[in-house]
Amino acid sequence: VDVAPFLRRIQEGDEQAFEALIEQYSGKALRTAYLITGRKGIAEDAVQEAFVQCYRKIKGLRDPAAFEAWFYRLLTRICWRLTTREKKTVSLDSLTEGGQEHALCDDRMEDALEARETKRLVQQALGKLSIPLRTTVVLRYYNDLPLKEIARVLGCREGTVKSRLHTALKQLTDELKLIAPELFRG
């Protein structure tokens, strides 16, 4: 999403432009937060707070191209803070959001079973990663951010991002080989 036209209007105090930005970004932000935190409730709180902080601080943002990294930086920081506050180990095992269960009922049984299996694997595999590793994985493979952008979001060096990805993939491989060896056959 090109935020350049939004950004100028928002910085001039146009509230409708900010509402449009929320509409555009809230879905992706919520899903990112969910994958990082592992709980929909925490993810919703994080997204709300991220947009409030975004509204307060956006006047200081000069480069529209930097918006995405800047916003995800806000969001990931909030996710980490809320997760730590909740003192959850961010195990996705406990995920039993009502909405998701109902969504499964509407699918065909085969798809439902496959979806349930994917969900289980994602929960178990990602759940074993530490929050920084999990965040790096989510930003790379879900948000498709380049390494340089992830480094900006996380406020670290590109080398650190590479190292985290390497570690995360190794841990995921080890975990998935145990719980889903069929993924590595052939």
Next chain:
Amino acid sequence: MRREQITLKRRVCQEKLEEWLRTAMAREAERIEAGPDLVRRIKVRLLAHQGKGRTMFIGWRKAAVATICGALLVSGLVFGLSPGARAWANKAVISPVLSIVHTVIRADGSYAVTKLQTTAKVQTHVGFPVHLPTYLPEGYRLISITTARQEKSGQGFVSVVYGVPGGARKRLQLTITNECGSLRNGGGMQEVEVRGKTAYWARYSIMEVGGAGEEPAARVAHMLKWGDKGLVYKLEDGSGTLSLEEMLKIAESIN
């Protein structure tokens, strides 16, 4: 050859894992939708932030700054323009009395010591009216008040010490007593007048013993003594720096 095969296998394995992660996370995340409720809640929080949070925050800050500025302005005007207020501030805020102690000596010789909280209570305890000087030389302030009264005879005294902070030798002591016999010319005293009544002024030497190995030193002190309405007043300048005129001015300000 074998190493290359292993590397290739690992790369394939990693690519497969990355692909699986992309697909699996996308599938997992697509179940989560930002419903209208989330967007509405964000808007509510923003409205609260705009309407209440921000304006209240700015309002609170403005109010605090305005209050501080107002208080500084008013206190500056009051204490800058009014000598009375300056004197009060000096007495009550800047230089509070360090201690007020009253001792009652009972008929059997035993005594009781009471710490008083205000100078106003002094005369209640000592049994006669106590008036203190309204004029003090520059830099002097009230340090302590000690009072004592004999329960049997009703005789007593009030001893008020003034000093200059940082000026160790500058001590001025005013003693007021209802023991009338204590007013007499000890010889060598100069007769002067305080409030139209005879008073005595004297200049005398005090031998001061220093620490071990130090020679005793003599220093000059001044004393002014007078009587008024059945009370005897004695004003002693331990530093000997105050002139007779200055001491008379202090004495005249007691009413």
